[in-house]
Amino acid sequence: MSLSNRLLCRYFASAKRSRNNTRAKWKSVVGLEVHAQLDTKSKLFSGARATFGAAPNSCVALFDASIPGTLPVLNRHAVELAVKTSLALGCNVNAVSMFDRKHYFYADLPTGYQITQQRAPLARGGSLSFPVFIPGVTKTPYYKTAKLHQLQLEQDSGKSLHDPVERKSLVDLNRAGMPLMELVFEPDLETGEEAAALVKELILILTRMESCSCKMEEGALRVDANISVHLENTPLGTRTEVKNIGSVRAVSQAIDYEIRRQIEILDDGGKIHNETRAWDSVGRVTVAMRDKEVVQDYRFMPEPNLPPLHLKLHEGATVEDTEARLIDVPKIRHSLPELPEQTRQRIVEVHQLSSATAITLVNDIPLYNHFRTIIDESAARSPKLVANFLINELLTILNRNKLETADCGLTSGQLATIVDLLQENRLNVQYARRVLQELLEPEGDTTRCPRELVSERNWFLITDETQIRQHCQDAIDANPKLVDKYRKGKEKMLYALAGVVAKTSEEKIDMARAVELLKQMLK
Numbered sequence: 001m002s003l004s005n006r007l008l009c010r011y012f013a014s015a016k017r018s019r020n021n022t023r024a025k026w027k028s029v030v031g032l033e034v035h036a037q038l039d040t041k042s043k044l045f046s047g048a049r050a051t052f053g054a055a056p057n058s059c060v061a062l063f064d065a066s067i068p069g070t071l072p073v074l075n076r077h078a079v080e081l082a083v084k085t086s087l088a089l090g091c092n093v094n095a096v097s098m099f100d101r102k103h104y105f106y107a108d109l110p111t112g113y114q115i116t117q118q119r120a121p122l123a124r125g126g127s128l129s130f131p132v133f134i135p136g137v138t139k140t141p142y143y144k145t146a147k148l149h150q151l152q153l154e155q156d157s158g159k160s161l162h163d164p165v166e167r168k169s170l171v172d173l174n175r176a177g178m179p180l181m182e183l184v185f186e187p188d189l190e191t192g193e194e195a196a197a198l199v200k201e202l203i204l205i206l207t208r209m210e211s212c213s214c215k216m217e218e219g220a221l222r223v224d225a226n227i228s229v230h231l232e233n234t235p236l237g238t239r240t241e242v243k244n245i246g247s248v249r250a251v252s253q254a255i256d257y258e259i260r261r262q263i264e265i266l267d268d269g270g271k272i273h274n275e276t277r278a279w280d281s282v283g284r285v286t287v288a289m290r291d292k293e294v295v296q297d298y299r300f301m302p303e304p305n306l307p308p309l310h311l312k313l314h315e316g317a318t319v320e321d322t323e324a325r326l327i328d329v330p331k332i333r334h335s336l337p338e339l340p341e342q343t344r345q346r347i348v349e350v351h352q353l354s355s356a357t358a359i360t361l362v363n364d365i366p367l368y369n370h371f372r373t374i375i376d377e378s379a380a381r382s383p384k385l386v387a388n389f390l391i392n393e394l395l396t397i398l399n400r401n402k403l404e405t406a407d408c409g410l411t412s413g414q415l416a417t418i419v420d421l422l423q424e425n426r427l428n429v430q431y432a433r434r435v436l437q438e439l440l441e442p443e444g445d446t447t448r449c450p451r452e453l454v455s456e457r458n459w460f461l462i463t464d465e466t467q468i469r470q471h472c473q474d475a476i477d478a479n480p481k482l483v484d485k486y487r488k489g490k491e492k493m494l495y496a497l498a499g500v501v502a503k504t505s506e507e508k509i510d511m512a513r514a515v516e517l518l519k520q521m522l523k
Contacts (some may be wrong), residue, residue, distance in 0.1 A: 031187030108158030323404030
């Protein structure tokens with residue numbers, strides 16, 4: 001190789017090392033804004049039904065369509081649910097909050113403004129601590145905390161339907177006026193996995209509070225992510241906003257992609273533009289929607305048709321507004337259910353399970369419901385056995401069949417029967433999996449009793465001493481070389497013989513007892 005070529009190779013190698021070193025110094029910053037639809041029967045400011053999937057424009061009151069002369073009337077239940085959520089997140093609920101008009105023009109916003117709480121929201125402060133645990137990636141869970149800047153009430157806009165073939169745009173006002181909570185988190189996160197873990201924890205809390213259905217596929221929970229990167233010990237970089245991310249998995253994927261995209265642009269000497277982007281779940285990329293270089297003037301102004309919202313914050317306190325007395329914050333505080341983190345701690349302390357097991361159980365709502373029902377039915381059941389069966393066996397079979405826990409059709413009673421058979425030593429793990437698979441077959445009967453199925457298939461564990469001894473003797477007689485090696489000191493041959501016993505018995509034998517008998521018989 002010539003001198004010039006060697007120098008050129010050294011230059012590129014040095015440049016590559018330099019880029020790699022720089023790449024390692026980039027710090028990512030992520031903040032989330034979450035819009036959660038409050039689970040009420042009617043809209044935030046009208047009596048129209050808050051129903052998903054109804055025929056277009058069939059859930060629209062005169063106010064939602066901005067008919068002149070109509071006025072907003074605040075939904076009390078929506079306020080109570082928002083207060084309940086605020087308390088669960090440790091927020092400071094404000095005694096007085098105000099409504100504002102946020103002006104912008106869009107076809108599905110007939111009034112030309114959105115009623116929200118910008119300057120004096122319902123609650124401020126608070127924080128959310130949540131576990132980050134990725135089985136197979138993180139060895140042990142770690143906890144992250146994201147501070148909550150504010151929680152505010154606002155109305156949703158309608159929905160535009162675009163037909164590129166007919167070149168027409170239609171407007172459905174069913175969503176117009178739906179009650180929303182906007183939760184604005186500080187930029188305390190660093191990765192997509194941390195953001196996804198925050199959303200999972202928030203879903204658990206909102207579900208327990210019964211304040212939101214959290215059905216992201218129905219638009220009941222939408223996530224916007226603000227993302228930027230910067231070098232260590234330098235000011236924060238220019239951020240981009242990824243709007244309307246529609247699933248927990250997409251939250252992680254979109255944020256991680258956007259972080260990589262920004263780092264690659266900066267490494268190549270480019271510049272990040274302040275813009276709004278969307279997540280393309282098919283191509284798994286973010287795509288530009290519009291730039292935000294020019295700050296849009298929303299012309300916020302107080303909502304003249306809604307008086308200040310007064311809340312009763314303390315026991316014995318009196319409020320002049322009669323309607324406000326109905327929003328009793330101390331009473332709501334006393335009604336708060338157990339939070340997910342409290343459940344995890346209780347599982348660890350009461351049932352002596354690991355924190356990783358507690359996280360896996362609690363983070364899957366149907367799975368935890370199965371665990372709680374099975375344990376509550378009988379104090380004799382081993383919590384460790386129940387947890388291991390649900391996590392290691394049930395989830396494995398469900399993943400293999402591409403089923404969600406909530407959609408598998410199995411009841412807690414059926415799962416409890418399988419656990420009992422395992423605990424009674426009448427069934428082993430291998431055949432417990434077969435029972436689950438049989439019940440989940442497309443042509444199978446998900447209501448069938450597992451005990452009947454095991455009896456019909458003759459899958460009960462062989463525990464009879466005479467039968468076990470005969471299987472062991474057959475294995476010894478058929479494998480003299482393995483026996484000879486074991487007697488000469490190669491102890492691993494014992495497990496080779498045990499494998500023969502397991503195979504000849506179709507894995508239905510009590511292997512713990514078989515190993516003990518093999519040791520005795522080989523002496």
